[in-house]
Amino acid sequence: MTFEQWMRGTLDRVETALEHYLPGTNVAPARLHEAMRYAVLGGGKRVRPLLCHAAGELTNTGASAVEAASCALEMMHVYSLVHDDMPCMDDDALRRGKPTVHIQYDDATALLVGDALQSQAFVALTADGNGLKDAQQAALTRELALASGSVGMAGGQAIDLESVGRKLSRPELETMHRNKTGALLRAAVRMGALAGDKPSADNLAALDQYAAAVGLAFQVVDDILDVTADSARLGKTAGKDAQNDKPTYVSIIGLEASRELAVQLGRDAHAALAPFGARGQRLAELADLIVNQVN
Amino acid sequence: MTFEQWMRGTLDRVETALEHYLPGTNVAPARLHEAMRYAVLGGGKRVRPLLCHAAGELTNTGASAVEAASCALEMMHVYSLVHDDMPCMDDDALRRGKPTVHIQYDDATALLVGDALQSQAFVALTADGNGLKDAQQAALTRELALASGSVGMAGGQAIDLESVGRKLSRPELETMHRNKTGALLRAAVRMGALAGDKPSADNLAALDQYAAAVGLAFQVVDDILDVTADSARLGKTAGKDAQNDKPTYVSIIGLEASRELAVQLGRDAHAALAPFGARGQRLAELADLIVNQVN
Numbered sequence: 001m002t003f004e005q006w007m008r009g010t011l012d013r014v015e016t017a018l019e020h021y022l023p024g025t026n027v028a029p030a031r032l033h034e035a036m037r038y039a040v041l042g043g044g045k046r047v048r049p050l051l052c053h054a055a056g057e058l059t060n061t062g063a064s065a066v067e068a069a070s071c072a073l074e075m076m077h078v079y080s081l082v083h084d085d086m087p088c089m090d091d092d093a094l095r096r097g098k099p100t101v102h103i104q105y106d107d108a109t110a111l112l113v114g115d116a117l118q119s120q121a122f123v124a125l126t127a128d129g130n131g132l133k134d135a136q137q138a139a140l141t142r143e144l145a146l147a148s149g150s151v152g153m154a155g156g157q158a159i160d161l162e163s164v165g166r167k168l169s170r171p172e173l174e175t176m177h178r179n180k181t182g183a184l185l186r187a188a189v190r191m192g193a194l195a196g197d198k199p200s201a202d203n204l205a206a207l208d209q210y211a212a213a214v215g216l217a218f219q220v221v222d223d224i225l226d227v228t229a230d231s232a233r234l235g236k237t238a239g240k241d242a243q244n245d246k247p248t249y250v251s252i253i254g255l256e257a258s259r260e261l262a263v264q265l266g267r268d269a270h271a272a273l274a275p276f277g278a279r280g281q282r283l284a285e286l287a288d289l290i291v292n293q294v295n
Numbered sequence: 296m297t298f299e300q301w302m303r304g305t306l307d308r309v310e311t312a313l314e315h316y317l318p319g320t321n322v323a324p325a326r327l328h329e330a331m332r333y334a335v336l337g338g339g340k341r342v343r344p345l346l347c348h349a350a351g352e353l354t355n356t357g358a359s360a361v362e363a364a365s366c367a368l369e370m371m372h373v374y375s376l377v378h379d380d381m382p383c384m385d386d387d388a389l390r391r392g393k394p395t396v397h398i399q400y401d402d403a404t405a406l407l408v409g410d411a412l413q414s415q416a417f418v419a420l421t422a423d424g425n426g427l428k429d430a431q432q433a434a435l436t437r438e439l440a441l442a443s444g445s446v447g448m449a450g451g452q453a454i455d456l457e458s459v460g461r462k463l464s465r466p467e468l469e470t471m472h473r474n475k476t477g478a479l480l481r482a483a484v485r486m487g488a489l490a491g492d493k494p495s496a497d498n499l500a501a502l503d504q505y506a507a508a509v510g511l512a513f514q515v516v517d518d519i520l521d522v523t524a525d526s527a528r529l530g531k532t533a534g535k536d537a538q539n540d541k542p543t544y545v546s547i548i549g550l551e552a553s554r555e556l557a558v559q560l561g562r563d564a565h566a567a568l569a570p571f572g573a574r575g576q577r578l579a580e581l582a583d584l585i586v587n588q589v590n
Contacts, residue, residue, distance in 0.1 A: 023445055028470075032445050032453040083410060086383075088402035107383035108456050111406070112449050115378060118413050119444030126437035138432035142421035149414030150318055150327050154407050158327040161403050175323075 003285045007050070014049040015041070017067035018074060021124040035105050035113045036120070040078045043096030043235070047218070047290070048073040048188040054282035055192030055207060058199065064131030065195040069140055072121040073188050076148050079117035080184075082110050084157065090240070097235040118148070132195060140191050147187035156180025160246070168247040174216065181222075182215035189214075189283070202275070209272035214287050217265035223248035224258050224294045259294060266291035298580045302345070309344040310336070312362035313369060316419040330400050330408045331415070335373045338391030338530070342513070342585070343368040343479060347487035349577035350502060354491030359426030364435055364486045367416040371443050372479060374412035377405050379452065385535070392530040413443070427490060435486050442482035451475025455541070463542040469511065476517075477510030484509075484578070497570070504567035509582050512560035518543035519553050519589045554589060561586035 001009075018040055023033045049070035056066040085092040085100040086107060093103050102110035121144060124130065126137045146152055156179025163176060189211040193199045199207075223241065227250055231238045241248045249258040269287035273280035296304075313335055318328045344365035351361040380387040380395040381402060388398050397405035416439060419425065421432045441447055451474025458471060484506040488494045494502070518536065522545050526533045536543045544553045564582035568575035 027446065029445070029450050029453045029457070031457065032450060036445060079410075083406055086406065088381075088383075088406060109453070111378055111381065111383060112453050112456075114410070115374075115413065116445035116449040118410065119440045119447075119449060122417055122436055122440035123444060126433050126440060128437075134433045135429040137436070138421050138429045141417055141432065141436045142423075145414045145417035145421060149418060150324070150331060150411035151322065152414075154411040154414060155324050155327060158324045158404070158407050161407075162324070162326065 003282070003289075006282060006285075010050060010053045011046055013063070013067060014046050014053075014070050014074070017071050021068070021071040021075070021120065021127070023120075031105075032109070032112060032116060035101060035109050036117055038098075038104060039082050039101050039113055039117065040075060043098065044074070044078070046070075046074060047286075048077055048184060050286055051185060051188040051211075051214070051283070052192035052195075054286050055189045056195055057282055058203070058207075058276055058279050059193050059196030061192065061196030062131045064129075065136070066192060068124050068127065068130035068132055069191045069195045070188075072124045072140070072144055073184065073191065075117045075121040075124065076144060076153075077184060079114040079121070080148075080153055080157070082117070083114040086110055089157075089161075090244070092237055092240065094231060094237050095235065121148075136195060139194050143187045143191050143194065147183040152179055152183035152187075153181075156183065163247055165245045166247070168252070170252055173247055173249070173252060177216065177219040178212075181219055182212065185215040185218060186211035206272055206275050210269050210283060210287075213265045213268035213272060214290060217262050217269065217287070217291050220249045220258050220262045220265065221290060221294050223250050224255065224262070226250075227255065228294070262291050262294055298577070298584075301577060305345060305348045306341055308358070308362060309341050309348075309365050309369070312366050316363070316366040316370070316415065316422070318415075326400075327404065327407060327411065330396060330404050331412055333393075333399060334377050334396050334408055334412065335370060338393060339369070339373070341365075341369060342581075343372055343483040345581055346480060346483040346506075346509070346578070347490075349581050350484045350487030351490055352577055353498070353502075353571055353574050354488050354494055356487065356491035357426045359424075360431070360490040361487060363419050363422065363425035363427055364490045365483075367419045367435070367439055368479065368483050368486065370412045370416040370419065371439060371448075374409040374416070375443075375448055375452070375479075377412070378409040381405055384452075384456075385539070387532055387535065389526060389532050390530065416443075431490060434489050438482045438486050438489065442478040447474055447478035447482075448476075451478065458542055460540050461542070463547070465547055468542055468544070468547060472511065472514040473507075476514055477507065480510040480513060481506035501567055501570050505564050505578060505582075508560045508563035508567060509585060512557050512564065512582070512586050515544045515553050515557045515560065516585060516589050518545050519550065519557070521545075522550065523589070557586050557589055 022037050025034045027033055052070045053066055082101045084090050086102050101113050125140050156176055159176045189207050226241045266287050270284050273284055317332050320329045347365045348361055377396045379385050381397050396408050420435050451471055454471045484502050521536045561582050565579050568579055
């Protein structure tokens with residue numbers, strides 16, 4: 001199977017699983033469920049589900065187990081986007097090429113959509129018959145909760161807020177991103193592996209190294225695209241970072257050095273996968289996909 | 296042990312456990328952790344932790360297991376208060392006798408405090424060494440996630456928003472409250488029982504009946520107090536329901552009928568506890584405590 005075929009098949013399965021794990025609009029409260037589906041379905045690159053599926057290839061995961069984990073990750077990610085776009089945060093009107101939830105609905109609905117998507121992520125992880133054993137449900141909940149909370153994604157968002165208009169050093173910038181986006185990307189990789197045969201501590205450590213490189217590359221690429229791509233390509237408002245005076249890799253080390261850094265991080269990601277041999281192929285290809293966006 | 300002694304001892308343990316399960320202000324991001332602690336510690340009646348502990352008496356729960364469950368419930372409850380108080384929701388300035396989080400800090404911080412408290416609830420439920428077995432961690436996560444999400448608390452909030460200024464029937468009002476507050480109170484009772492020896496389906500059904508009566512009584516009492524008590528006693532702004540033109544039991548069936556309903560629901564709660572004999576004592580006493588606030 002080529003990478004493109006694997007991607008297409010995986011994305012189809014993820015979309016079907018998201019459909020399944022999101023309450024239908026025939027379930028009350030209908031408007032809230034409609035807004036949750038508006039936020040999650042029909043858009044997004046599904047980077048976390050792809051990483052989760054790719055890591056799942058290392059440990060013989062069952063299809064439904066890795067799908068439940070993927071859906072939980074994507075719901076968690078989308079909740080963070082919905083809340084980040086709200087007026088009291090980044091105040092953004094465009095996301096994944098569509099009006100943001102608070103624009104399409106209203107602020108209160110956007111707040112509740114995010115809140116309910118976070119809960120729904122844990123519903124998916126612990127749903128009866130989702131293919132995950134009790135111990136896996138508990139372990140994946142632990143991974144996802146830590147990655148999403150105050151020492152992960154939400155914490156990174158808090159650091160981000162405090163950094164607006166302030167000059168960050170490069171280590172400070174990395175700390176922020178390690179929390180804000182890195183923690184959930186790392187969780188995606190770990191959860192994929194943990195959804196199958198129990199991985200060794202060494203293998204989890206190797207995956208952490210891979211995820212650290214990919215997570216940072218992801219952010220560097222995002223910073224580059226914010227200045228080089230237009231809103232139509234991004235599906236969100238371009239140039240927001242400079243406009244909001246947010247520190248980025250481009251503002252701190254410049255565009256060319258940022259490009260070189262992304263390439264180096266891609267190499268680091270490949271190196272971390274050495275213990276897995278051919279089984280690490282999809283993870284390696286995903287690292288390339290992320291880095292190659294800016295080359 | 297008298298009920299008062301049991302209450303005092305339980306509340307002390309809950310407070311200590313919350314201290315333990317909330318990240319310290321020495322952990323980055325310090326300001327977010329300070330705000331989370333501001334929201335959770337030093338206030339609140341801790342109704343859900345008390346119900347959880349009382350139900351735990353039925354199934355020989357270990358102390359740390361029921362404490363972890365109680366903390367998760369209280370964090371989930373407090374996150375909902377923090378978000379509900381925000382300007383785009385109820386826009387309230389006073390909670391538990393203190394300025395609300397968005398007043399004390401800012402809107403963005405209040406948003407993140409709520410988001411991170413929800414995650415932290417699941418961290419507590421799945422923390423290593425919290426006294427809950429894998430299967431219990433998974434089961435309690437399932438209970439809490441369903442009770443908090445779009446078919447529970449967040450869903451009830453969405454129905455509440457849509458009902459402002461609209462005339463609700465009594466069944467509609469009950470549906471709203473069964474989601475908005477009832478679901479989490481029910482989860483408190485069930486999680487307490489599930490944190491110990493596996494309860495029978497019959498016993499869980501009896502607990503559901505108890506929780507349904509107590510949950511409704513809780514809301515009826517809240518509606519009565521909103522018109523009969525002052526802000527100092529409530530620790531939150533009194534008279535808000537009428538001011539916001541929100542449907543309440545008092546507005547639909549009147550004050551006297553509301554008082555009678557609360558008393559009847561207290562009797563229903565007692566009746567549901569029959570299968571448990573003397574072990575149901577604390578749950579019975581808690582039902583009385585809730586109902587007696589208005590008598």
